[in-house]
Amino acid sequence: MSARPVSTFDDWMDLFYKWQKDIGFDASHIKDYEFDALYADPPHSEITFGEFKGRNKWTKVLEIPNQEMRDALLHLIVYQGDTEFASTEQQRHLVNAAPTEYDRQCLLRVMREEQCHGWQMCHLLVTYFGDSGKLEAANCWSAGPIEGRACSARSTRRSSISSNFSSTLVLSTGTGSGSWPFCAIAPLRRWRAA
Numbered sequence: 552m553s554a555r556p557v558s559t560f561d562d563w564m565d566l567f568y569k570w571q572k573d574i575g576f577d578a579s580h581i582k583d584y585e586f587d588a589l590y591a592d593p594p595h596s597e598i599t600f601g602e603f604k605g606r607n608k609w610t611k612v613l614e615i616p617n618q619e620m621r622d623a624l625l626h627l628i629v630y631q632g633d634t635e636f637a638s639t640e641q642q643r644h645l646v647n648a649a650p651t652e653y654d655r656q657c658l659l660r661v662m663r664e665e666q667c668h669g670w671q672m673c674h675l676l677v678t679y680f681g682d683s684g685k686l687e688a689a690n691c692w693s694a695g696p697i698e699g700r701a702c703s704a705r706s707t708r709r710s711s712i713s714s715n716f717s718s719t720l721v722l723s724t725g726t727g728s729g730s731w732p733f734c735a736i737a738p739l740r741r742w743r744a745a
């Protein structure tokens with residue numbers, strides 16, 4: 552799938568719905584579910600530990616002290632979002648092969664959640680990471696639908712980057728698609744899963 556430029560999140564949403572069609576995912580299965588970007592009120596306005604303890608949490612990417620940290624954060628979010636969509640791509644053939652309707656509904660719930668997590672990551676990229684974030688969000692699916700081995704490679708890459716990055720920037724309890732309550736970057740700290 553070749554990505555079109557993204558200027559707004561509406562542009563990105565168009566790509567998202569196109570991606571669903573391209574991989575053969577029937578969105579009518581989850582028609583009662585509305586994707587949204589939700590943010591919670593932050594519990595603390597200051598960084599609570601580490602080298603920057605006591606300073607106000609960074610509310611914009613440009614407030615992050617150096618480019619290396621900015622790049623690392625961008626990559627972490629990109630790989631998080633990438634694998635959320637990869638999960639749906641990997642599971643999509645199972646929708647019509649589920650042994651029971653109960654199993655199929657369980658699978659669809661998982662796929663819906665994974666797409667929601669990817670949606671959230673891309674909302675962060677488009678909203679907070681300028682042209683680089685928009686470019687990355689637009690290219691989430693540029694490699695085309697993937698199968699098992701490719702998905703594993705993406706997941707491995709994400710895990711490796713995530714663990715390295717967590718120890719550097721102290722995303723700490725980050726579970727990726729949930730909130731990062733101790734993160735020094737306000738938008739991520741305020742994030743909560745839908």
Ligand SMILES: [Fe+2]
Nearest residue numbers: 635665668728
């Ligand atoms: Fe997820």
